[in-house]
Amino acid sequence: MPASTVDDVVTVLITGAAGQIGYALAPMVCAGAATGPGKKIALKLLDVEFASEALRGVKMEIMDCAFDACVSVDVFTDCEKACEGVDVAIMVGGFPRKQGMERKDVLGKNVAIYKQQASALASKAKKDVKIVVVANPANTNAKILAKFAPSIPRGNVTCMTRLDHNRALAQLGERSGKATIEVKNAIIWGNHSSTQYPDVNHATIEGKPAREVIGNDAYLDGDFVDVVRARGAAIIEARKLSSALSAASSVCDHVYDWIHGTKEGEWTSMGVISDGSYGVPEGLVYSFPVTCTGGKWQIVQGLSIDERSRKLMDESAKELTEEFELAEQCLAESA
The missing domain is CATH 3.40.50.720 (NAD(P)-binding Rossmann-like Domain)
Structure with a gap:
């Protein structure tokens, strides 16, 4: 060495x-x-x-x-x-x-x-x-x-919700026929679970709105969300083992951006402790869009949230709240 x-x-x-x-x-x-x-x-x-x-x-x-x-x-x-x-x-x-x-x-x-x-x-x-x-x-x-x-x-x-974030980018790239590097600013909101919300409303492909490039809202609001949410299960079905290579690569992406910073005008998704942004209960560890600079992350503020998105974001927050309440019950019983 x-x-x-x-x-x-x-x-x-x-x-x-x-x-x-x-x-x-x-x-x-x-x-x-x-x-x-x-x-x-x-x-x-x-x-x-x-x-x-x-x-x-x-x-x-x-x-x-x-x-x-x-x-x-x-x-x-x-x-x-x-x-x-x-x-x-x-x-x-x-x-x-x-x-x-x-x-x-x-x-x-x-x-x-x-x-x-x-x-x-x-x-x-x-x-x-x-x-x-x-x-x-x-x-x-x-x-x-x-x-x-x-x-x-x-x-x-x-x-880590970077794996879900990367899955969303990859699906958008594949659907549009563009390289994944050309896909920016998708968001994973919420829990790393089947209630996560992969949001494309602010995403771009080659600098243009992703919805405009894809041209199929039914797909983006339906199959796209389902595929990203269930990608881990699909990999288990194919490999008979859970995601390992993609998870490892996404961990490295998460840490690298945290230390070295996200690119100007771009964000990533990280599960962080909520400060109440976007109406997410304070204290939950919830996936938000974040930028990183100087070894610190900041939640991206001021994004418009439509009614559909609000409902999906709240569903994931509700699941996380219930999950932690159950964890607290386990703590009390083990004390």
């Missing part, structure tokens, strides 16, 4: 690192896709004890890639040790829903996980650590983490 000075090094933690997303994500991070050029990476990989051998295998493969930017790779099954000195925490680990499990059961498991990880990050990570929660239910997991890590700035706790 190449030598480097402390100031050059970004310490990145990936939890759940022995899983599919972690396996796809770790090499992207070590190649600089998340933190950008000119920075070295000290990679920390965390997973549960029973995955320790697989985790060791991931470390061996990362080392064998001999990434120029990677100065170290360390593996952990102890959360507190893993969080020591972390600059960027990518929270992929979580308890997945299994056959026969109720929603409350999954939430109860994740409440315990994210309560513990919140404590470790608050006490051991850098004070300005940037956190992105990937594990589902991502929005609620992020809200739990923020609740139990009050010393971490609220703006430093986010969840």
